[in-house]
Each structure stands twice: as C-alpha cells, then as structure tokens.
Amino acid sequence: MEYITQPWAWYVAGPVIAFIMFLLFYFGERFGVSSNLETFCSIGGAGKFTDYFKIDWKQNSWNLIFVAGAIAGGFIASNWLSPSDVVALNPQTIQDLSDIGIANAGATYLPDEIFSIDTMLSVKGFFVLLIAGLMVGFGARWAGGCTSGHAIVGLSNLEIPSLISVIGFFIGGLVMTWFILPLIF
Amino acid sequence: MKYIKFFLVGILFGIVMSKAEIISWFRIYEMFKFQSFHMYGIIGSAVLLGMVSMYFFRKNVVKTFEGNEIHVAPKKRGLYRNLLGGTLFGLGWALAGACPGPMFVLVGKGVVSILVVIFGATLGAFLYGLFKDKIPH
Numbered sequence: 040m041e042y043i044t045q046p047w048a049w050y051v052a053g054p055v056i057a058f059i060m061f062l063l064f065y066f067g068e069r070f071g072v073s074s075n076l077e078t079f080c081s082i083g084g085a086g087k088f089t090d091y092f093k094i095d096w097k098q099n100s101w102n103l104i105f106v107a108g109a110i111a112g113g114f115i116a117s118n119w120l121s122p123s124d125v126v127a128l129n130p131q132t133i134q135d136l137s138d139i140g141i142a143n144a145g146a147t148y149l150p151d152e153i154f155s156i157d158t159m160l161s162v163k164g165f166f167v168l169l170i171a172g173l174m175v176g177f178g179a180r181w182a183g184g185c186t187s188g189h190a191i192v193g194l195s196n197l198e199i200p201s202l203i204s205v206i207g208f209f210i211g212g213l214v215m216t217w218f219i220l221p222l223i224f
Numbered sequence: 225m226k227y228i229k230f231f232l233v234g235i236l237f238g239i240v241m242s243k244a245e246i247i248s249w250f251r252i253y254e255m256f257k258f259q260s261f262h263m264y265g266i267i268g269s270a271v272l273l274g275m276v277s278m279y280f281f282r283k284n285v286v287k288t289f290e291g292n293e294i295h296v297a298p299k300k301r302g303l304y305r306n307l308l309g310g311t312l313f314g315l316g317w318a319l320a321g322a323c324p325g326p327m328f329v330l331v332g333k334g335v336v337s338i339l340v341v342i343f344g345a346t347l348g349a350f351l352y353g354l355f356k357d358k359i360p361h
Contacts, residue, residue, distance in 0.1 A: 043243070049262050052244030053269025055236065060270070061277045062233050067288040069296070072324040076349035083346075091353040104227045105234040106328050112238015113247070113332025120239065126248045129259040136253065148248040149321070149335065159337040167319065168337055172327075172344020173351070174316025179324060180352040181309025181359070183300050186323040189310070190267055193299050195274025200299040200306045207310020208317060209256075215318035216256035 044122055060191055068101055071188035072109075073179035075102050124148055140224035152224055167223065174211075182207065241329045249321025256318050304360035316345075 047055075060070045077092065078099045085092035117124075128145040136144040141152050151158065158164035179185040182204045184193060190208065193201020244266060245251050255263035280286040281294040288294055299306075317323050320341050322330060327345065330338040 046245055047240065047243040049244070049265030050269060052240050052246065053266045054273055055240040056266065056270040057273035057277065059233055059237050059240070060274055063230075064277070064281065064294050064296070065286070065289055066229055066233075067290060067292065067294075068230075072328070073345075073349075076324065076346050077353070079346045080350045080353060085350050085353060088350075089353050091356060092350075101227060101230045104230040105237070108231040108234015108236075109238040109241070109325065109328045110234075110332040111231070112235040112240075113242055113329035114238075114334075115235065115332075116239045116242030116329075117333040120243060126245050126250050128250055128254055132250065132254045132257060132259045135257060135259075136250070144250050148245065148250070148333070149330075150249055153249065153321070154335060154337045156336060159340060165340060168340040169344040169347075171316050171320035172341035172346075173348040174312050175320060175322075175324065175327075175341070176316075176345030176348025176350075177352045178309050178311070178313030178316055178348070179345075180349045181356075181361075182306050182313055183309070185313060185325075186267075186317070187325055189299065191270050191274060192296070194271045196278050196296050196298075197275070198299050200301050203303065203306035204299075204310035204313075207307045207312075208314040210307075211311040211314020211316070212252075212256045212318040213314075214311075215315045216253060219315070220253075220318070 044120055046127070056191060057195075060187075060195070063105075066101075069188075070192050071102075071184055072106065073176070073185035073188065074099065075106050076176050077180060078103060139221045178211070237325065238329045238332055241326050242333065247322060247326040247329050247333065252318060252321040300361075302361040308360070316348075 063070045078096045081092045081094050081096040124147045126145040126148060133144040141150045153167060159168060189201040189204040241247050251263060254260045284293055327338055327342050
C-alpha cells in the first residue's frame with residue numbers, strides 16, 4: 040500500500056498514461072480530453088448558433104463517461120490514496136514563486152493566490168480563472184487537441200501537426216511563466 | 225454496460241494524474257521553468273511507449289477488442305491552426321496550471337474554483353466554433 044500512497048515517480052506515471060492511451064484504442068476510441076468541451080457546447084444547444092456544434096454528441100458519450108471516471112479517480116486518490124498534499128518541488132522553484140508573490144509553494148497541490156474561494160470571489164481572481172480557461176478551450180479546439188490528443192497520441196504517431204502544436208504549447212507556456220505571471224501577482 | 229470500461233479507465237486516469245502530481249499547478253510552473261525532470265519524464269516515457277503501441281497498431285498485431293483494425297486518424301494540418309492555437313493553449317495551460325484532463329480530476333479533488341476554469345474552457349470552445357471561419361488555419 041505504501042507504494043500507492045506515496046507520490047508516483049515519472050517512470051510509473053508515464054507508462055500508466057501510455058497504457059491508458061493503449062486501452063482507449065483497444066476499446067475502439069481515441070484518447071483526447073478537450074473534445075469533451077465541444078460536446079458540452081453541443082449538449083447545451085450551441086448548434087442553434089453555428090452548425091459546427093450540430094453533431095450527434097451521443098457518439099462521444101464514451102468520452103463523457105471517461106471524464107466522469109477521471110473525476111471519480113481524483114476523488115478516490117485525494118481522499119483515500121494520499122496521506123499528504125505536499126509537492127516536493129525544486130527549492131529554486133519555491134524561491135522563484137515567493138519572489139513573484141506566491142507563498143508556500145508546494146505545501147499543497149495548488150496556490151491559494153489563484154484557487155482559494157476568496158480569490159475566486161474577487162473580481163481579479165475570477166477573471167484570472169476565467170481567462171485561463173478561455174485560452175485553454177479556444178486554443179485546444181483551434182489547434183485540434185490538447186496535451187492528450189497532441190502531446191501524447193499525436194507525438195506517439197509521429198505527426199507533424201502535433202509537433203507544431205506542442206512547440207506552440209511551450210511558446211505559450213514559457214511566455215506566461217517567465218513574462219506574464221510575474222506581472223499578475 | 226458497454227460504457228463501464230471507459231469509466232474504469234477514467235478512474236485510472238484520475239488516480240495517475242493525482243498521484244504523480246500532474247494536477248498540481250506548481251508542477252506545471254516548475255516544468256516551464258525547467259527546474260524539474262518530472263513532467264518531461266512523464267510525457268517522454270508515455271510518448272516512447274506510445275510509439276511502440278502505434279507500431280503494433282500499424283502492423284495489425286493489435287486490434288480492437290472487437291477485432292477491428294486500429295486506424296489512428298491523422299491530425300489536421302495547418303501552420304496557423306497548430307502554432308497559434310497551440311500557443312494560446314500554452315498561455316492558458318501555464319496560467320491555470322491545468323490542461324483539460326487535470327481540470328476534471330481537480331473537480332474530484334474538491335477544488336471549487338476549477339469550475340470557473342472549466343466554464344471558461346467550455347466558453348472558449350464555443351467561441352472557437354463561432355469564430356472559426358474568421359481566424360487563420
């Protein structure tokens with residue numbers, strides 16, 4: 040049990056993710072989480088605004104079930120498989136975050152400065168969360184995939200579009216982390 | 225019943241995302257600061273093993289459980305689509321510290337504020353659908 044409750048190393052997590060991708064193909068589907076966002080739109084009636092969302096979303100039901108499982112898995116892991124919420128970060132990372140105004144880095148999974156209820160209920164905090172989501176959702180559908188569809192499946196399949204997308208992920212991620220985050224907090 | 229297997233795979237996904245701390249905002253920040261090998265090791269080893277899977281799919285050594293060939297449809301080509309869409313995604317990924325998969329896992333962890341991010345992401349997908357004919361691909 041100790042092997043399960045301690046944090047999992049990269050050489051455990053990577054193969055498990057590859058196994059998940061394999062299983063979904065074996066079950067006749069394809070690993071890709073961000074397409075669910077379009078399914079939400081279709082279910083919510085977005086087809087009234089543009090034909091893009093007029094799809095038979097029921098064929099994506101399996102993916103909604105997968106997401107429901109992911110939520111359940113998160114619940115199981117945090118309630119029964121994780122005695123500690125501490126993330127063993129590089130000390131330099133903790134120092135860098137302290138310098139830009141994010142305290143106690145690694146004491147929990149998420150910074151209070153972004154995710155606490157008080158932050159969410161402030162105007163600035165709410166818009167940080169909303170805009171982060173907007174960029175993820177718009178960007179993922181524009182690029183035709185997110186980390187699962189492009190970085191895992193696409194790169195595994197040696198696809199040039201996925202390589203370009205992942206380069207984009209890093210351009211955006213580096214600009215945000217190095218230049219924009221220090222201005223926000 | 226045919227859906228229960230997807231629920232179980234989803235549970236495994238939620239557990240690995242949690243236990244390997246991939247759902248931690250701090251791990252994403254650390255990755256983009258190049259201060260840890262953790263995330264690179266995860267993505268790298270998943271992709272290497274994924275390549276092996278793809279090889280067996282292409283050679284038809286592995287078929288679906290129903291005996292059909294596994295065909296991996298290629299992603300859409302287009303420099304603007306992939307580079308600009310990818311960059312916008314990356315900006316959001318580093319700010320939210322979560323890509324779409326981990327967002328849902330965080331709901332299971334009980335993080336209320338991630339619902340705002342998921343709402344934003346759904347709205348983002350909707351806006352893409354509205355404006356997709358007006359942006360370069």
